């Protein structure tokens with residue numbers, strides 16, 4: 174049976190030209206209908222791609238075959254480029270403390286890239302059962318200085334997990350992002366009991382993840398909260414406007430706001446700039462400096478082209 178009624182839906186999965194769209198039906202949480210959709214060919218936004226997290230209008234709904242077509246796209250709030258996800262409100266950068274071992278430079282790149290989206294960024298540290306309490310406290314303290322109150326999770330203890338779950342249910346659309354094998358899908362399976370998405374142990378020798386999750390997928394966890402599981406990856410380089418970088422490090426912008434420090438030039442990059450008054454004795458300064466230098470090289474290379 175075909176109807177012509179139009180309905181708002183949320184794209185929860187994308188594969189090739191197909192989209193899985195869940196009807197936005199607030200009264201019916203957990204039982205929302207899902208339709209396999211293609212984009213109507215003759216519509217004006219056809220040059221614009223549609224991503225997981227997009228809100229769309231679907232029509233030509235066939236309730237029996239669960240097929241429909243996407244007829245319109247609602248204006249999106251934001252778009253994360255890698256992995257491609259639209260309309261996120263929170264990014265949970267997820268790293269394991271061991272297996273794979275914690276790479277601070279990678280972690281910093283993930284954090285700064287997330288901060289550049291202008292959404293709320295949090296840090297989740299998994300596999301804390303593999304380290305001592307002393308090491309865990311050390312890491313909590315380190316990341317507090319970086320500006321993050323880390324969630325330290327472990328499969329055996331549920332107290333921190335419950336705190337995280339409570340928080341996720343207050344947010345709109347949260348995404349787990351980080352390298353392969355850190356336990357993003359394991360966490361998702363704990364959040365949604367019965368889900369049982371595939372997870373895999375890290376490889377024996379080099380303790381590296383096996384790229385188990387292949388697609389970005391969005392799941393609802395309450396009436397208006399969603400979480401997104403993503404395929405793990407390592408970041409090669411960061412494409413952030415060099416002028417924005419000082420504002421993405423809490424150690425820098427807090428000095429300006431809390432301590433009122435002022436450099437001679439308003440657009441000071443705090444590297445070798447004349448009249449710079451920034452106190453550079455914080456752990457991430459070397460990462461910051463490297464980012465500035467490599468962005469500068471990138472900028473000049475592009476300018477010479």
Ligand SMILES: Nc1nc2c(ncn2[C@@H]2O[C@H](COP(=O)(O)OP(=O)(O)OP(=O)(O)O)[C@@H](O)[C@H]2O)c(=O)[nH]1
Nearest residue numbers: 328354355356357358359372373374384385386405
């Ligand atoms: N010891 C320990 N192992 C964990 C913990 N959380 C997850 N793991 C294990 O880590 C391995 C990788 O977990 P996944 O959930 O597949 O990792 P992922 O981040 O989804 O990896 P990709 O999908 O490849 O990006 C699995 O064998 C999990 O059982 C934890 O808290 N402690």
Ligand SMILES: [Mg+2]
Nearest residue numbers: 357358385386
């Ligand atoms: Mg996974």
Ligand SMILES: [Zn+2]
Nearest residue numbers: 436441443449
């Ligand atoms: Zn300065």
